[in-house]
Amino acid sequence: MIPSAFDYVAPSTVEEAVRALAEAGEDAKVLAGGQSLLPVLRMRLAAPSTVVDLGRIAELRGVHEDGDRLVIGAMTTHYDVQRDPLVRQHALLLALATDTVADPQVRHRGTFGGSLAHADPAGDLLAPALALDAEMVVAGPNGRRTVPAEDFFVDYFTTALAPDELLVQVRVPKFSGWGAHYEKFNRVAQAWSIVAVAAAVRVDGGSIAEARVGLTNMASTPVRARGVEEALIGRPATAETIRAAAQHAAEGTQPVTDANADADYRRHLVEVLTSRAVTAAAAG
Amino acid sequence: MTATIEPELGRPRRRKEDARLITGRTRWTDNIALPGLLHMAVLRSPLAHAKISRLDAEAARSMPGVIAVLTGTDLAEQQGSLPCAWPITPDMASPQHPALAVDEVRFAGEPVALVVARSAAEARDAVEAIDVDYEDLPVVLDMEAALADGSPLVHQDLGTNRCATWVFDSGEAGTGEDVDRVIAEARERGDVVLERRFRQQRLIPAFMEPRSVVVDPTGEQITMWSATQVPHILRLMLAMTLGVPEQKIRVIAPDVGGGFGGKLQVTPEEVLTFLAARRIGRPVKWTESRSESMVSAHHGRDQIQRLTLAARRDGTLLGLKVDLLADMGAYLGLVTPGIPILGAFMFNAIYKLPAYRFSCTNVFTNKTWTDAYRGAGRPEATYAIERMMDELAAELGKDPLEVREQNWIKHEEFPYTTVAGLTYDSGNYEAATEEAKRLFDYQALRREQAERRERGDAVQLGIGVSTYTEMCGLAPSRVLGSLSYGAGGWEHAAIRMLATGKVEVITGSSPHGQGHETAWSQIIADKLGVPFEDVEVIHGDTQSAHKGMDTYGSRSLSVGGVAAAMAADRVIEKASKIAAHLLECSEDDLEFTAGRFAVRGTDRGTAIQEVALAAFAAHDLPEGVEPSLDAEVTFDPENFSFPHGTHLCAAEVDTETGRVRIRSYVCVDDVGKVVNPLIVEGQVHGGLAQGIAQALYEEAVFDEMGTLTTATLADYLVPSAADLPTFTTARTETPATTNPLGVKGVGEAGTIASTPAVVNAVVDAVRHLGVNDVDMPCTPMRVWHAIHRGAGAAPTEMATGAEAGGGLGSIDGGDQ
Amino acid sequence: MRITVTVDGVTYSDEVEPRMLLVQYLRERLGKVGTVVGCDTSNCGACTVHLDGHSVKSCSVLAVQADGCEVTTIEGLARDGQLHPVQQAFHDNHALQCGFCTPGMIMQAIDLLADNPEPTEDAVRQGLEGNLCRCTGYQNIVRAVRDAAERMRPGAGPEVERVSEGATAHAVGGGE
DSSP: OOOOOOEEEOOSSHHHHHHHHHHHGGGEEEESSOTTHHHHHHTTSOOOSEEEEGGGOGGGSOEEEETTEEEEETTOBHHHHHHOHHHHHHOHHHHHHHHTSSOHHHHHHOBHHHHHHHTOTTOTTHHHHHHTTOEEEEEETTEEEEEEHHHHEEETTEESOOTTOEEEEEEEEOOTTOEEEEEEEOSSTTSOOSEEEEEEEEEETTEEEEEEEEEESSSSSOEEOHHHHHHHTTSBOOHHHHHHHHTTTTTTOOOOOOSSOOHHHHHHHHHHHHHHHHHHHHHO | OOOOSSOSTTOOOOOSTHHHHTTTOOOBGGGOOOTTOEEEEEEEOSSSSEEEEEEEOHHHHTSTTEEEEEEHHHHTTTSOOOOOOOOOSTTOOOOOOOSSOSSEEOSTTOEEEEEEESSHHHHHHHHHTOEEEEEEOOOOOOHHHHHSTTOOOSSGGGTOSEEEEEEEEHHHHTSSBOHHHHHHHHHHHTOEEEEEEEEEEEEOOOOSSOOEEEEEOSSSSEEEEEOOSOHHHHHHHHHHHHTOOGGGEEEEOOBOOOOTTTTSSOOHHHHHHHHHHHHHTSOEEEEOOHHHHHHHSOBEEEEEEEEEEEEOTTSOEEEEEEEEEEEEESSOOSSGGGHHHHGGGTTTTTBOOSEEEEEEEEEEOSSOOBOOOTTTTHHHHHHHHHHHHHHHHHHHTOOHHHHHHHHBOOGGGOSEEOTTSOEEOOOOHHHHHHHHHHHHTHHHHHHHHHHHHHHTOSEEEEEEEEEEEOOBSOOOHHHHHHTTOSSOOOEEEEEEEOTTSOEEEEESOOOSSSOHHHHHHHHHHHHHTOOGGGEEEEOSBTTTSOOOOOSOTTOIIIIIIHHHHHHHHHHHHHHHHHHHHHTTSOGGGEEEETTEEEETTSSOEEEHHHHHHHHHHOSSOOTTOOSOOOEEEEEOOSSOBOOEEEEEEEEEEETTTOOEEEEEEEEEEEOBSOSOHHHHHHHHHHHHHHHHHHHHTOOOOBOTTSOBSOOSTTTSOOOOGGGSOOEEEEEOOOOOSSSTTOBOOOTTHHHHHHHHHHHHHHHHHHGGGTOOOOOSSOOHHHHHHHHHTOSSOOOOOOOOOSOOSSSSOTTSSOOO | OEEEEEETTEEEEEEOOTTOBHHHIIIIISOOTTSOOOOSSSOSOTTEEEETTEEEEGGGSBGGGGTTOEEEOGGGTOBTTBOOHHHHHHHHTTOOSSOSSHHHHHHHHHHHHHHOSSOOHHHHHHHTTTOOOSSSTTHHHHHHHHHHHHHSOTTOSHHHHHSTTOHHHHHHHTTO
C-alpha cells in the first residue's frame, strides 16, 4: 500500500530538526530508520502532515567514549551497533540484543534511537537499555536534557519525549568485563518477542558480584527485574542460586494475553528465560 | 544430428523458466503497463456483518485524478453472482455472491465500493474519502454456534446457516459394511473404540505474489491479465457470470507467483476490474496489498472433525466414522463446498477398512470465504486418520508403524478397491516404509526417546509417523459428474511442428511455479527425439492455448502431461505416413527411434525435422494426407493416480517452554515415474514446509467481532529458512498403471503427509506426561498448557488482549 | 521533491512525491520491475535491493531517502550476459519455483555472503530470515547460497557491484 501524502523535511542539524518539528506541530512524525514507521504509514495507521527525516544529520550517527560512558548516536543503525567494538567491549548486552532484532535488511536501516523512541514493549532494545541504566539525551526547543531509561519509557509506544523533542544520544555506563546474554523467545525467527530477558552479570571469584536483569514484553514498558537481581547478588554463581532467583522474575510484571501467549504462560516463561539468560551470562 | 543421447525422462534438467526469473526479466501482472492505464482500489468492509445504511462517495468523486467511483448499487444490474461450480447436493443452500456488496456486508474485507483513478495512490486516497454508515448485524463466527437454533443468520434469505450435508456410507454404497453396526458390536465385544475431535485451523494460502488484474477493453476482444491458476475457467466463468460472449474475452495468466489453490478462483476483483474497464473504456489495473490479500483472498481448511475408530485388540481395523463441520465462510467461491468432500475418499487412506461412513456439514459464518488450499480436503483426511492410527497404537501399546503395517494394503494386493469405492492401481507401502526407517534410523531414535524419558530430560523426543496416500490427477470426468461438479476433468494439449523442425507444445495446464516449460519440453523431446532446446511450451493465454482445465489438484503432469505425450504420438503417426512415402516403403517397415524414421534392415531413413519440412512444402505428400504434422489431444483420465509415502518426523519438545524443534525429517515418496527429479524434489520440499507450517506456525485468527487479527505477514506466521529443518527426501517408484507415462503427481504430497507426522511427533514426545492431543498450530503456549494441564488439548481460542506489544501499534507514539 | 539516484550504474534525476516508496520509484518510474512488492509490513523481503552496498527492503525506504545513493537491483547483477555467481547457483540448485521471492532472495544472499563468505548452513538460514518463500521450503535456496559461496572469492559481494566494470564478478562467474 501507499502512504497518505505528507510533507518531507530532511534537516542537516539537530537544531534544524527541532525547529522543523516545532513548525510542523502535533501531526509531525520523526523518521529515523523508518523500519517501524514506514509499514505504519503504508497501512495508513498514521497519516502525519510532515515527516522529519533525521537521516541527513551526521552527528547522530556513531559510537564514542566519554569517560565512563559509551555514547551511542540515536541514528546509529542496528548493523553498526552490532559490529561496534566499543559496544561489544563495554555493553555486550546491547550488542547481543541487537543481533536478535528483526532481520538483516531491517538492521541495516533501523536505528538504536528509533527503536527506543518507538517504545514498543516487545522491542528488543528497551529492556537492555533499562537494565544497563542508559540515559537518553533529548533535544528540544529549550536545549538538551537527560532522561534516565526508567523514566523514559512511559507506556505502550509512549515515551517521555514531548512532541517537539528528539532523542539524540544514548549514554550507557561501561559494563566492561561483565557477562551478558539476551534470551529471546518468539515463534518464528523474524517475529517480535513473546517474552525476552536481558541479563548482565559480573562474576567475581565464583560469586555473582553484580547483576542486571531487564524484561521484554512483560508490561506496557520494559521491566527491571530487581527481585531477581537482589536474589543473585552476593551469592555463588550456581544453578541453584540462579533457579531460585529466577522465581522472582514475574514479580511486578503485568503481562498481557494475546494470540501467542496468555498472561499465565508469560509469567511462567519469564522465569524459565531468566534462568537461562542469567546462566548464560554468568558463564560468559 | 538430432538424436538425444541421454533419455530426457528422469533427467534432472535445470529449468528453462529460471533465466528470466533470476534476472528480474519477469512478467508479473503488476508489471504490465499499457497506454492510458488507470488504477483501481477497493473499499472493504471493516465489519463482519452489517447493513450498509448510507454510502456517500461525493467527496471521493471530486478528488484529484479520480475517474470513477462505483458502488454495489451502481453495478447491481451487471455484476451477477460470482460462480460456484460445485453444488454438492441438490438442496444445497446457495447464496447470492455479489462482487460488490449492495446493501449488506457479511465478512470483514468484503468489497463495498471501488475507485478508478489516474494513479494507484490517488485511487487509495479517494477510497479513504468514501463515507459509509453501517448498521451492525449480529455476527456468527463459530460453526457449532452457527448451527444452533436461534443463531444469527449469515444470509437471512436462506433461513439457515447450514449450507449442505453430504454423506458417503459404505453400507449404503455397497463398498463395505454398516459402520454404526460395526462400532456397536465392537463396543459390546470390548474392542477398542476411540473417539477424537480434531480441529483443522483456518489457513491462508499466502502465495508470495499478491493478486493483480489488468483489463484492456480497447480491442475487439476484452483482454484480461490475471495472477490466476485458472485462465480458462476464468474466461468461461466471466462469460457466464457477466453474459459477455465467450469469444469476446481473452484471458492471459502471465508469470504467476504461486497459487497453492489460492488463485484457483474467480474473484470479485477480477469481475470488478472487468466491469470498470469496460465502463470507462480504458485499461484498468488492480493490484492488492498483502493486508488486502489476507482478508479477502479465500482462506483454506477450517474444519471440526469428529472421528470414531473401531479396532480389534490385536490392532485390526474394523470401522471408521467421520463427522465433519466445514466452514464455508460467508459465501461460496468457485469450488468451496466441494473441498471437504474431496477428503471423503481419503479418510480410509492406505488401510483395509471394512466399514466407513463420512458425513460433512458445510456451514456459513461471517468470515472470509474458504476454498482450495494445497491438498484441498485430502490433508484434512490424512491428518485425521494418521492421528487416529497413532492414538490406536498408543491405546494398544504397539509401535505405530506396526499397527499401520498390520492394516495397510500389501503390494501384491493391488489393484485394490477401497471402502470408499476408489480403485488404487498400484503402490508399495512396505518398500517406502522400509527405506524411510533406514534413512531415519528409527530404532536409534526410539532408544534415545526411551533414555530421555527415563532421565526425565527437560527436552523430550517424539517420533511421528505418517503413511499417506492421496488421489491426484483431478479428475476422471465421469467421477466429477457423479459428484455434481460443474465441469469435466480432462486436459488438452497440441503440438505444432514448425517448418524448421522446431516444436511448439500448447498445454491447457497453467503453471505458476511448477516448471511445466521444462517438464513438458522433456516429455516432448523424449517422444519426438528432438533436442530439449528445440521445444517451446506455450500456456496460459486463451488465445494461443485455447482449451484447458488449468492447474490444481496435482493434475498437471498426470492429465496435462499425458495429453501432451499423446499428442506427440499422433504427430509421429502422421509423420510416419509421410516418411514412408518419402522413403518409398511401407509404414510397417518403418521404425521410429530417437527422432528418426528408419527403414528396417537398411541404412535409409529420415529425421522427423525433414518430414516436418516436407509436410510444410507439401510438394510431394501421399494421397489424402494433409500438409501438417500438427496434432492435438484432449485426454480424460480413466482413474485418479495414488502417490503414497512414509514420512517420519523426530521432534524435540522443550517441556519448560513448550517449544517444538524438528530435529530430523525423513520422507520417502512414491510418485510413480518421474520426468524431472529436481522438480519433484522441489515440490516435496515446498509441500513439507507448508504442511509443517500448519502443524506448528500458521493460523488465521478472528477476534470476537469477526476481524482477522492475523492480517499481515507479521502476524500470520509463514516460516522462514531459519524456522525449518533440512529434509531428507528419497523416492521409491511404483509406476501408475492408469496413464501411459506411469506418473502420479507430486504437487500436494508433502503438504498432505507432513502435518500429521509433525503433530504425532509432538504428542509422542509428551504422551507420557498425560497428553494425547495438541491443537494446531502446536504453539509453545498450547504445548506447555497441554503438558501442565495433563490430558487433552489446550484451549484454542484465546481472548485477545487490547494491546500487546509487537505490532504496528505506533499510532500515538513519538516514534522515530 | 527532486532526487538523484544511481540505479544499476545509471544516474537518474527525478521529481518525486515524498510518499513514494523506493520500490515504487524503481518499478513505476524507472521500469525496474524485476524488484517486486510482496507485503506491506517489511516481512517478506521480496523487494530487497542494495542501498549503498547494504541490503534493504525497498518497500520500507522512501525514494527521497535514497537521494544521492547508489542502488543495485536484481537487474544490475548480470554483466555482459554473465550471471552473478549467486544467480547461477540459484539456477543450478533449483532454488526457485514461482520465482517471485527470488530477486529479493538473491540480493539478500549476496549481502550475506559479503558479511560471511563461508557461512554454515545455520548462518545461511539466519541470514535469510527476512525473506519469505512459499514454494521451495528453502532447502535448495540454502544449498544454492552455500554453493555460491564456494564459487565466489572471499570478499566478493556488494563490493563487487561497486567495481564499475564488474570485472571481479565476471571472472568468478566465468570460472564455472
